[in-house]
Amino acid sequence: xxxxxxxxxxxxxxxxxxxxxxxxxxxxxxxxxxxxxxxxxxxxxxxxxxxxxxxxxxxxxxxxxxxxxxxxxxxxxxxxxxxxxxxxxxxxxxxxxxxxxxxxxxxxxxxxxxxxxxxxxxxxxxxxxxxxxxxxxxxxxxxxxxxxxxxxxxxxxxxxxxxxxxxxxxxxxxxxxxxxxxxxxxxxxxxxxxxxxxxxxxxxxxxxxxxxxxxxxxxxxxxxxxxxxxxxxxxxxxxxxxxxxxxxxxxxxxxxxxxxxxxxxxxxxxxxxxxxxxxxxxxxxxxxxxxxxxxxxxxxxxxxxxxxxxxxxxxx
Ligand code: ACO
Numbered sequence: 001x002x003x004x005x006x007x008x009x010x011x012x013x014x015x016x017x018x019x020x021x022x023x024x025x026x027x028x029x030x031x032x033x034x035x036x037x038x039x040x041x042x043x044x045x046x047x048x049x050x051x052x053x054x055x056x057x058x059x060x061x062x063x064x065x066x067x068x069x070x071x072x073x074x075x076x077x078x079x080x081x082x083x084x085x086x087x088x089x090x091x092x093x094x095x096x097x098x099x100x101x102x103x104x105x106x107x108x109x110x111x112x113x114x115x116x117x118x119x120x121x122x123x124x125x126x127x128x129x130x131x132x133x134x135x136x137x138x139x140x141x142x143x144x145x146x147x148x149x150x151x152x153x154x155x156x157x158x159x160x161x162x163x164x165x166x167x168x169x170x171x172x173x174x175x176x177x178x179x180x181x182x183x184x185x186x187x188x189x190x191x192x193x194x195x196x197x198x199x200x201x202x203x204x205x206x207x208x209x210x211x212x213x214x215x216x217x218x219x220x221x222x223x224x225x226x227x228x229x230x231x232x233x234x235x236x237x238x239x240x241x242x243x244x245x246x247x248x249x250x251x252x253x254x255x256x257x258x259x260x261x262x263x264x265x266x267x268x269x270x271x272x273x274x275x276x277x278x279x280x281x282x283x284x285x286x287x288x289x290x291x292x293x294x295x296x297x298x299x300x301x302x303x304x305x306x307x308x309x310x311x312x313x314x315x316x
Contacts, residue, residue: 001119002165003314004065004129007058008158008284009051010041010271017151024147031151036247040154040272042139048080049087051157052135053094058284059131059159060095067097070161071127074117075103076110076134076276079141079184087135107182108243108304109173110134110276111158112312116171118162133159136275141184143203152246154272158280169297170229171312172222181210182305215249215303220256222301222311230313234259236297237313239286243302244268244278265291276302292316 016039017028032038043051052075060067075088082090086103106113111134118130138153183205190198219242227234240263242250247268254264267282274281279300286292294316301311 001115001122001162002167003160004163005059005061005063005161006159006280006284006287007055007060007062008156008281009054009058010154010156010281011043011046011051013042013044014039015042015154020151023144024150026147026151034248035152036266036268037151037272038269040139040270041156043137043155048077048135048137048155048157049090049094051155052087052091052133052159055135055157055159056091056095056131056133059133059161063161065129065161067095069129070097070099070131072099072118072121072130073101074114074130074132075101076106076114076132077103077136078105078107078110078275079137088133091133091135106276106304106308106310107306108245108275108278109302109306109308109310110304111279112171112300112302112310113173113308115162115312116173116310119168119171122162122164129161129163131159131161133157134276134280136277138204138273138275141204146203148208149204149206152273154274156271156274156277156281158277158282158284160280160283167314167316169313169315170226171310172225173308173310174218174222175306175308178214178307181207181214181307212246212249214307215245216252216256218303218307218309219253219301219311222309223253223257223299226299226311226313232297232313237299238263238296239292239298240264241279241282241286241298241300243304244271244282245273245303275304278302
């Protein structure tokens, strides 16, 4: 697999920490010191498929390809307005092509799971050009009277077009069933035959401290295993692009690895946690800023509900 082009799109509305003080008892000082977040972009009158399509168009342009060149679209997404048809099908219509489309929900690690599927399709010669897009609106998952979670998230979309190549050097996926620390149930219709009470719509439930511990240990394990898989050393790695969940999680991983902080790229200060879209958005920003040089080794590492992790080592 090789990444041929990147793209991203954020909603137009900026929500600063100070603006949040009108909804609940919080402060910029609390939010920035505990999470690193100063502001996030949240959807107002936009639709998620439009953001996703914008990111996809950019990735296609950046790759120098047309939508008709695509053989597959894989969309990573947790919450969408539609249960069916999935977001990938609607994005396909917006970018005006006709290849098969599938949706994957791997929570915050979903983009890496989607990349692993793209790699498998390419290896089996089922496809030559695949669009992998992660589009998320976690601002619609939280309870806006609950300060513990509402301050953490922002919305956005990130996309890559991948084709045949040897950029991907190693990949690690893991899932360990740990439901209680991070979950959200959805409303489902009841039937005359139900013996259990139907789910009421619920918002995202999170044990922040448990998630923190799981994220740090899982990501460190993945990074060490990727390095061993490729027989590389930490000093060979130029860039770490980790899921932008929380600056303190990223700082803790960096500290435990005794790594140079400047290698751990962050945009969470501006975007908040955009779930599985966070890594492709960050990747697109670094790519457009010219920070990724040919030959550079990058580690991408994501962690989230499941508890699932996905990491990969790329040579740009
Ligand atoms: N503003 C002000 N006070 C707050 C806020 C807020 N937004 N949120 C919670 N508090 C208060 C709590 O009510 C509590 O008050 P009390 O001591 O009077 O009871 C106090 O702050 C401490 O609350 P904790 O939840 O214990 O705070 P903690 O230091 O653990 O920080 C946080 C919470 C930031 C969520 C932390 O646990 C964390 O970083 N966890 C990682 C989880 C994460 O980043 N999740 C992102 C989504 S999941 C993912 O992407 C994988």
